[in-house]
Amino acid sequence: MSSQVRLSLLPRARCMFDEPVQVKVAGLRSGQMVTLRARSTDEKGVLFSSSATFRADGSGQIDLERDPSLGGTYTGEGPFPAVLDLYTSGGGLSEKRPSLLASRGPQVGSKGVGVISLSKSGDLALSMASYLQGVEAVVWINGCSANTLLPLYYQKSQILPALMIDLSKLIPTESEAFNGKKVMNDPLAEENEATLIPVERAEGRLLFVASEDDLNWDSTAYVDMMVERLQRHRKDNFEIVCYPGAGHILEPPYGPYCPSSLHAVVGSPVLLGGEAWSHAAAEVHLWEKIQEFFRTHLSCDATQTKAKL
Structure with a gap:
């Protein structure tokens, strides 16, 4: 030019x-x-x-x-945020989301911690909130209402069995990536009820985030299951955000949009769903929502722990 x-x-x-x-x-x-x-x-x-x-x-x-x-x-300055970032089962360590949260400096004290999760790690986050003390705020993004893929153990004792997948339910597409929306077995089926996470035991605040075009699994249906369970136990410690046109992997905003990915369990590429514009808009809105949620529901002590690094 x-x-x-x-x-x-x-x-x-x-x-x-x-x-x-x-x-x-x-x-x-x-x-x-x-x-x-x-x-x-x-x-x-x-x-x-x-x-x-x-x-x-x-x-x-x-x-x-x-x-x-x-x-x-x-093709922050200030206190160190007590937020545990559980990423998905894609493998490796992803530091971008936790480093961004740390840079925003949520005013978190020593009373409790927050947990943010995505996909498979969503059931781990809910299990922490349901079985452990001190989990004050959980962000659940496109996870499941049951413990998936592997039995959940705590101190060598099994807490929950695993909800498994049925690979015969994978739907092939012209893109050579599979549609896996229905691949998980039904957690409400009698033989799978033991895998459901007793989310009604959670005392902290819960933010359920569901993408309506999630093709990895049926996130919106899992939200409905958890809400029904919570309401049945007269719990109101939750809020819901749903995004039409968004796919499975909701990241911090302004990164590349990935409509498909290699699935670690399936061993083949799977569709993640979503339309690029709607997905990007959802990421922008959600990132602000996550920060607001943690700032609102994580308590701050008068005294803060000094950094040792």
Whole structure:
């Protein structure tokens, strides 16, 4: 591009990745077509890239917040937050979500802890809240209402058996990734009732987050099961957020959208569901909701523990 063309990143070029960045281009010809490209490398060295084409307005400017694309491709200071981040069963250690939460500095004291979970780790988080003391706030994102895949043990004693999957229920698709929405056995079936987590025992606050286009499993149905159980026991320590058009893996915002992924248990690619625009909007809204939830429901002592590192 010409040296007169100016690319602006507002309010600043360097920021945390959960902060929105406004991209503007100036100095173009009226109506000029321009393709903008972005690249990002994750902590495992995997490169993600995207591109989109825009048409400059009459004054030779493009504002990505204002102008629709013409098509695109997608290849704290203060106390230390007592929030346990349980990630999914994809393997490895993911630090981006906990590091972002830590940077936001929820004012958490020593009375109790918060737990944030996603997918398989959702049942682990609920089990912690149901069986352990001091779990004050749990964020459950697209998890299950039963203990899944492996029996749950505590101090060498089995607490819950495992709800298993039926691979014959995998639905093949043209993309060669399977639809696994119905692959889990029914936790309400008589032979599986022992796998259900006694969520009514939880004393802390519960935030249930369900994507309505989750194709990994039926998250909204699991929320309904837990709500019915809680209400039957006259518990009201929960709130629900549902996202139409969102898929299974809801991450902190402004990262790549992944419509499918290799499933560690199935051993094949599975669809995660969601439509890119709706999924991205859900991530933006949910990230603010999570921070608000923890700030509201995690208590803060008058004195804080000093860092030892």
